[in-house]
Amino acid sequence: MALVHRKDVAFFSELFKTLDHDMYALFRESRIPNDLHDTEKKYDYLPEKALKNLIQILGSQTTPDQFGLLVWSVCHDVYIPRLIQNLTQTTNLKSALDECCELLQQTSTGSQVKTELRRGKWWIVREKPFSDDLWFQYAEMFSVIFIHELLTVLTAGKWQATEVALQSYNAELFQAFSPLKNKQLYTARAVMAVAIPDALMLGPLSLPRHISPTRRHLPDATEDTFLSVFKVAIKPYLSMGKLSIKWAADILGLNVRTLQRRLEKEGAVYSDIIEEMVFEQIIELICHSDLSLTEIAGKMGYSDSAHFTRAFKRQMKMTPSQYRKVNKR
Structure with missing residues (x-):
């Protein structure tokens, strides 16, 4: 049974305010406690199903372009800066990505993210059990956009998407995200993966070092x-x-x-x-x-x-x- 951090569900739910959505109706439909934003309630984790429900509802109420833009804005403004602030390993891109993968595992137990050398190419890989349900496609798009923005920031814009492997069968939703238009997208693969050139993967980073605050560990x-x-x-x-x-x-x-x-x-x-x-x-x-x-x-x-x-x-x-x-x- 997979868990996700309460703060991530709370922040994701904030996206619905841009759609003028009834938040209590949203929580009821998503199977989320009404006290999600009540800081006096002492719990840290929710079932991953709650986040899946939110993602599917958001996807069903927006166009692919709108969904991609909303997700990108969250990644750009919140998730990526928050993740990078925790980094201590900045010798090269690979060391930074390996630490990012470790940090991501502390916020969710439902998938595994790692760097991997496959057939002579470096990839950042997300392994998650496949589902035919619609939420899976939207969740995979969220992951692709997240990784795209993470690589863009960590390489100061030097990385560009060239090859992306998807577990989903339909690439149309992903091509609505403008950086992926006219890129090589492989569908129906065992994992989701994004290719990274050797020169960038093993090259030096220019990011400043940050003191790592207290990290959130799953119990x-x-x-x-x-x-x-x-x-x-x-x-x-x-x-x-x-x-x-x-x-x-x-x-x-x-x-x-x-x-x-x-x-x-x-x-x-x-x-x-x-x-x-x-x-x-x-x-x-x-x-x-x-x-x-x-x-x-x-x-x-x-x-x-x-x-x-x-x-x-x-x-x-x-x-x-x-x-x-x-x-x-």
């Missing part, structure tokens, strides 16, 4: 069990009320039986896991916040405080007010 859960990743992915949705397994499976891009089977394989039951996670958050709020019990009940999706009190007492053998009195710090 260890992403390299551990399905259950651990499931908890990270589903945490942002716990305050949305009763979270049925059907709704959770849809959020994660799985079918219900697959989700049940993956959890059962690790000895877990969906309803038990959700109840446990909800109560962990409730106890955290009771002990470490100044919110009233009524506010906590509403925040965690309970319809009224009486229902909340009954559920809490059934689980903890005391009322929320009694628990707060004993454990408040």
Whole structure:
């Protein structure tokens, strides 16, 4: 199950403001929590499916030219500068790209990006499981534009696109991006890849060195069990009320039986896991916040405080007010 960083989903959603889109309707359609932009909500990652939904909706509401321009503006103004500010390896283009690939892996677990020498040519390669769904084509276009802009900046404009390999079958969408017009685009390939001449790949860079700020690392859960990743992915949705397994499976891009089977394989039951996670958050709020019990009940999706009190007492053998009195710090 792939995860993406919350900040990337939030920033991508900002593109819809240029289309005068109803943001709450967008979040509902994309299966994104309504509190995405609320900095007080403490979660860092969302299922990759949320970003896939956003990309597909954006693509469906714009022309290929508009989509390409919006994506380019995001890459040029935000993503590329933010990535380059983290660079410490600037001996040559290859060392810089290798570090960029490492940094990109820390923001998403759904694909692998790397430099590779294939048949005597250097390429920057993106490996991602292919899908016939429309979102995949738009997501691949985003990746091509991102890499195009990254190479342009890192070489001070010396690099020009000559050969691009695409996993998608149709090159028309990509040719709407003006730098790719009349370029050699190979379709239906196993990976997406962009060719880089040896002279540029191994040549020196003139970029200034930057002190690397604290980097964002995906939690260890992403390299551990399905259950651990499931908890990270589903945490942002716990305050949305009763979270049925059907709704959770849809959020994660799985079918219900697959989700049940993956959890059962690790000895877990969906309803038990959700109840446990909800109560962990409730106890955290009771002990470490100044919110009233009524506010906590509403925040965690309970319809009224009486229902909340009954559920809490059934689980903890005391009322929320009694628990707060004993454990408040």
